[in-house]
Amino acid sequence: MTGVFSLLPEGRLGLLGPPLGAAEGIDSYLAEGGYAPLVAPERLLDRIAAVGLRGRGGAGFPAAVKLRAVRDAAGPRVVVANGEEGEPGSVKDRWLLRHRPHVVLDGLRLAAAVTGAGRGVVYLSDALAERAVRRALAESSPELRIDVVRTEHTYVAGEETAVVRRIDGGPALPTAKPPRPFEAGVGGAPTLVANVETLARVAVMYSRPDAADAVAGSHLVTVSGAGGGAASGAGGGAALIEVPAGTHLKVLADLCGHGRADAVLLGGLFGGLYGEGWTDLPLDHDSLNAAGGALGCGALHFLGPEDCPVAVAVEAASYLGAQSARQCGVCVSGTGALAKALVAVARGEAGHDTVEKLHRWSRQLPGRGACGLLDAAARIGATLLAHFPDRVDAHRGAACPVCSDAAAEDGRRFAVSVP
Known part of the structure; x- marks a missing residue:
């Protein structure tokens, strides 16, 4: 819907x-x-x-x-x-x-x-x-x-x-x-x-x-989902829903035709990826923060079985890197390094220390930029590693057919039109 x-x-x-x-x-x-x-x-x-x-x-x-x-x-x-x-x-x-x-x-x-x-x-x-x-x-x-x-x-x-x-x-x-x-x-x-x-x-x-x-307890939520893998391009139609605080994400996914989703990208690009257990998450700041995510602006992008979370992470980090104000050296180098490492994972080209670097950067980079862009990029990397370690391991030494070409910097996967 x-x-x-x-x-x-x-x-x-x-x-x-x-x-x-x-x-x-x-x-x-x-x-x-x-x-x-x-x-x-x-x-x-x-x-x-x-x-x-x-x-x-x-x-x-x-x-x-x-x-x-x-x-x-x-x-x-x-x-x-x-x-x-x-x-x-x-x-x-x-x-x-x-x-x-x-x-x-x-x-x-x-x-x-x-x-x-x-x-x-x-x-x-x-x-x-x-x-x-x-x-x-x-x-x-x-x-x-x-x-x-x-x-x-x-x-x-x-x-x-x-x-x-x-x-x-x-x-x-x-x-x-x-x-x-x-x-x-x-x-x-x-x-x-x-x-x-x-x-x-x-x-x-x-x-x-x-x-x-x-x-005060209600939220405007934008719900979208590619539903067609990386090849489908833009997320397509979106739903803008006003919901009471505490509404479970599963309710919103089912309502909007994303009931088969395996994961969700929370808070636009700020709240990170969430895999197993996402259906039990209630929509409110404290609950999502406690679960390691964030509500952010209230945007939810659902990933279906055909979507690769590594591809989503690559496209999110690449977009954030391209959107950097280029005023903070740590942001320019940090977002660039995160995006480059994630692209290497997607293409099956990651070295033995790539994942270790992603872990380290996701811990060290938050809070070091003038705005939240670097924090968002670091959270994308951290949550990919936390929720999808098996998927990351599966990319080692072999390119993923779903996401090997994922590196879009224009954010088209996540972009939605005003309904």
Whole structure:
């Protein structure tokens, strides 16, 4: 099954509806309780903290902590709705901006009220999303100054310091930290950089305080799968699903036609590969972290029996290497070395020390780059070795007919279209 649908209990308002068709107009959004008058925004912050809303951009950082850090900073402040989806397997942010721009703008308005910010920015790379946001701004005429900044689509363009750098007129490339944006961001001002789904959930929590727990505990998940081996190319149609936290991955796989899957790539390219036991994994940050994976942006790519996990690892690492900002020497050399070693495994050309090097690099490289790209590449290598040691051993001395040519740097296996 492909398309857009919800698994939330009937009667609970989610982010996917209504409507599911064209971009939502302001009349429809107002009828749902949107843009409600601002009353005691500090209570909203307490509510966000009480229900434990976590960011939906990838790291899952507590939203209330980021809001408080900017609120408590001195001087003018800025809030940014980050809609640049770097992960090739994720579509949720573009879908929201294209079809429900008002819920994102409402969340941005509320974040500004909570933090005391006088300026908002919507940051994106998708042309259709930009058109929808500008139309929504013209309809709503917000009191808050809101600018729209478009960037080129790259894996690192959505990293928070890259966002700040691009808004300030520079390239969308990460910078060294500290300072973090909450300390010195856009124009040097304390800045909240929040994912658009996070802001949308803030807006729904404000208009529906009775459903705050359910809103904070639900996730937008992009489900895809090649289903045809390396030769099939792009992953094809995707499903965008809103699900309650704790939904098992097996439920999503069955629902979307991937019930024969042997493995899953978690969190876009950030959460790593997971083999035996994936069917028992529930969809929430803590459970996936405890299992050695990560939810990340909520993108799930399922591998069928005909897919080779080594090929998937090669293509993921090669894509990440090609997407490196090339600012950190350790990232350039680290991603390159990981990809080269995995290509050697796929082609049956790995030496006796190749696997040992992959083990060592996967332990030593995380945390050494300016952004999470190097961490993602290292996790790909580590999880391949942890979950598929027999498959790796089977490639020694003989090229795999499924993945011997796998080295695509364009991410086409993982890329999906917005439904």
